[in-house]
Amino acid sequence: MIKQSTLRFPFLLLLSLSWAAMGFGLAETRAGDLKLKTRLIWGTDEEKPKDKKLKEVENKLADKLHRFYKWTNYFEVSSTNVVLAANAPQKVAMSRKCELELKRVDDATIELKLVGEGKHVKTVRHPVKLLVQGEYFIFGGDDKEKYNDAWFVVISLATP
Amino acid sequence: MNRESQLRLQRYLDDELAPAESREIAELLVHSEEAKALYTELQAIKDLVRGNELEHKLTESREFYWSKIAREIDRNQPAQTPAGRIRDFSWLRRWVLPFGGVAALAVLLAIALQVPFTLRSGLRLAEIPDIETTADGTSLISFRSESEGISVVWVDSH
Numbered sequence: 001m002i003k004q005s006t007l008r009f010p011f012l013l014l015l016s017l018s019w020a021a022m023g024f025g026l027a028e029t030r031a032g033d034l035k036l037k038t039r040l041i042w043g044t045d046e047e048k049p050k051d052k053k054l055k056e057v058e059n060k061l062a063d064k065l066h067r068f069y070k071w072t073n074y075f076e077v078s079s080t081n082v083v084l085a086a087n088a089p090q091k092v093a094m095s096r097k098c099e100l101e102l103k104r105v106d107d108a109t110i111e112l113k114l115v116g117e118g119k120h121v122k123t124v125r126h127p128v129k130l131l132v133q134g135e136y137f138i139f140g141g142d143d144k145e146k147y148n149d150a151w152f153v154v155i156s157l158a159t160p
Numbered sequence: 161m162n163r164e165s166q167l168r169l170q171r172y173l174d175d176e177l178a179p180a181e182s183r184e185i186a187e188l189l190v191h192s193e194e195a196k197a198l199y200t201e202l203q204a205i206k207d208l209v210r211g212n213e214l215e216h217k218l219t220e221s222r223e224f225y226w227s228k229i230a231r232e233i234d235r236n237q238p239a240q241t242p243a244g245r246i247r248d249f250s251w252l253r254r255w256v257l258p259f260g261g262v263a264a265l266a267v268l269l270a271i272a273l274q275v276p277f278t279l280r281s282g283l284r285l286a287e288i289p290d291i292e293t294t295a296d297g298t299s300l301i302s303f304r305s306e307s308e309g310i311s312v313v314w315v316d317s318h
Binding site: 064067068114116121122124126130133134135136137138139140141142144 | 302305308309310311312315
């Protein structure tokens, strides 16, 4: 008679491997391809305008923004999924004035270039590993047109 | 007789003059009573000194006496070497150490300028590697919170 504990170990091993495969599959469609999500978020103390199509920011990200920043509400203005392959940089228009350029430098690093009103603002290189671990990379700043509001461009791993 | 003539007379007595000069002094001694008197006096002093010079007798053999001198020279030799070394070290201290200090300060300053603002301000936030910034009139603050899993580049255009 086979002991129950003997069966449990291979089952847990298979389950772990499946989860790991699913996790990596979400991040990497092919070797070198990286599925990312870019979001433009508006930080404000105002209530949600009825005339605009705005989404509530997911709880995990909203909690982090509330922990770091002062604004009462964070609304998702736009969201774009990007498949970032090696040697294939992508440009994402976050708004009329804001553009994000993404590029894979190598297997371990991506390059993120923020362009505002046609002007280069900043380029950073960021480890892919941190995004795969579920971390967020954020460009943020004060809203020039509306006092006491802020904008955030959030880059994270795409979720299903 | 002037002093020069007196000295020449003494050299004549010691047989140190050239033949031509010796003939002149010999002529002088024939005609000058003063020169003759001085010569006689110098001759007497010379004989007196030669005949009464104290003889220094060594209490040990000649070889042992000189070997003691040689050992004393050798013993004093190392004492002079450290003095030379001290002089060399002084030169190093005077020139190399100040330049070394300035170089070390320059390196530390360069490193300090590389450290992002957030680290200098004491926040426990990791560096975000930026490779280029071109926007004018904006200041940028980069930080990362490992515990919160968030990396931020804040663009301040005010």
